[in-house]
Amino acid sequence: MEKIETFKLPITVLIMTQNEELNIGITLKSIINKFSQIIVVDSNSIDNTINICKNFQGVEIYNNTFIHWANQRNWMLENCNINNEWVFFLDADESINETFFKELKLKFNKKTLDINSFFINKDLFFLGKKLNFAYSHPKIRLIFNKNGLKYHAEGAREFASSPGNSLEIKTPLIHEDKRSFDHWIRKHISNADREVKLYFEKKEDILLDYNNIPIALKFRKYIRNNIWSQLPFAIRPLLYFIYRYIFKLGFLDGKYGFIFCINHALWYELLIDIKIIEKINSAKK
Numbered sequence: 477m478e479k480i481e482t483f484k485l486p487i488t489v490l491i492m493t494q495n496e497e498l499n500i501g502i503t504l505k506s507i508i509n510k511f512s513q514i515i516v517v518d519s520n521s522i523d524n525t526i527n528i529c530k531n532f533q534g535v536e537i538y539n540n541t542f543i544h545w546a547n548q549r550n551w552m553l554e555n556c557n558i559n560n561e562w563v564f565f566l567d568a569d570e571s572i573n574e575t576f577f578k579e580l581k582l583k584f585n586k587k588t589l590d591i592n593s594f595f596i597n598k599d600l601f602f603l604g605k606k607l608n609f610a611y612s613h614p615k616i617r618l619i620f621n622k623n624g625l626k627y628h629a630e631g632a633r634e635f636a637s638s639p640g641n642s643l644e645i646k647t648p649l650i651h652e653d654k655r656s657f658d659h660w661i662r663k664h665i666s667n668a669d670r671e672v673k674l675y676f677e678k679k680e681d682i683l684l685d686y687n688n689i690p691i692a693l694k695f696r697k698y699i700r701n702n703i704w705s706q707l708p709f710a711i712r713p714l715l716y717f718i719y720r721y722i723f724k725l726g727f728l729d730g731k732y733g734f735i736f737c738i739n740h741a742l743w744y745e746l747l748i749d750i751k752i753i754e755k756i757n758s759a760k761k
Contacts, residue, residue, distance in 0.1 A: 484512035485581055487619065488560045490552045494519040494542055496568035497528060498654035504532045506571035513559050517552050525568075544670075546629035549636075553622060564619045569653040570598070576647040580619070583643050592640025594619035601652035602736045610726035610733035611740065613651065617642060630697075631674035632667035664744045672751045675705075709753055713745035 489511045493500055500516070507514060514535045518526060519542035529535050540551050549565060552558075562584075566572075572580075583594070598613035599606055617636055624639045653660070704712065720726045721737040729736070 485510060485577075485584060486560045487511050487562045487564050487584070488513040488515060488558045489564045489566050490549070490556070490558075491516045491566050491568055492519065492542070492545070492548050492552070493517070493521060493525050493529075493568045495521045495523045495525060497521075497524040499569040500525055501528050501531075502654070503566065503568055503571050504529065504535065506573070507566070508532050508535075510572075510577050511564065515552070515556050515558070517548065517556065519548070544629045544634070546627040546634035549627040549634065553625060558622065561621055561623070562619065563622050563625075566618070566649075567651070569655075570649050570651050572649045573647070576645065576649055579647045580645055583645065587643060590641045591643055592621040592624075593617045593636075593638050593642045595642050595644040597644075597646065597648040598651045599648040601650065603657065603732055604652075605729070605732040607726075607729050607733060607736060609724055610720060610729045610736045612724070613648075615644065619645075631671040660739075664740075665747070668744065668747045668751055671748045672755060675748075675752055676755065709749045710746065713742050713749065716745050717742040 489507055491500075491503065491514070493516055504514070514532075515538065516529050516535055517538045517540055518529075519540065526537060529537055536557070538552075538556055540548065540555070542548055553563070580594070594617065595615040596618045597615050600611050600613055601607070602611075617638065620636065620638050621640065626637050628635050628637065707715070717737055720741040721734070726733040726737045
């Protein structure tokens, strides 16, 4: 059983899991000696996920059925016994290294009262290969003062609204899912269904009215909702592939960059459009 040292950074790490036996051990090993509280919220895993978590002393385990990432994060904030004022949302396929922790520790201890969150950068690994060009993770706020924090769902994405200013951790964390490519495909089919549902809801985008949503996020959402969504069906996937593979230099990642761009930029986006067209045609019958 992993031992926990006496002093830890006063941040509660919150991790959601569902059949993560290939990932969760790597994640927990990277944080177990660094943070004062670690909470795992599982969603009815049927593999060895829970037993692996129990091998790490002090890890607290809850269960709540997963509906959406935003719902699960809000459930964590409302129902888990969180001991710290600050929380760190870490996925079960993400891990940190010593350089990341040293930078976080330095900036966390020097933060001013107006700082309520930290932007995090990520390195994405695909089929065991780090992608330097084919996909660049946008920096995202994952460490927060929990006061006033709330998550909002939008399709296959979630967005956090939180008051105050932010700092950035330059050292990236590692995002690498050890599960099979079949799992990747199944996950994106499910995500496509969420995007299709969002398309037909056509509800007002309330996030654009939040003052505590970052300007860069508002801009990306404005482009997505008012320009990207207006492009012709089946043209969007092709344009996105060209953008990722050519303009973002995805071809420099070799065969892994090509496979990723074909599947993430072309196949996944085309799947969304096909499902939308299918539903429109079905409604006409």
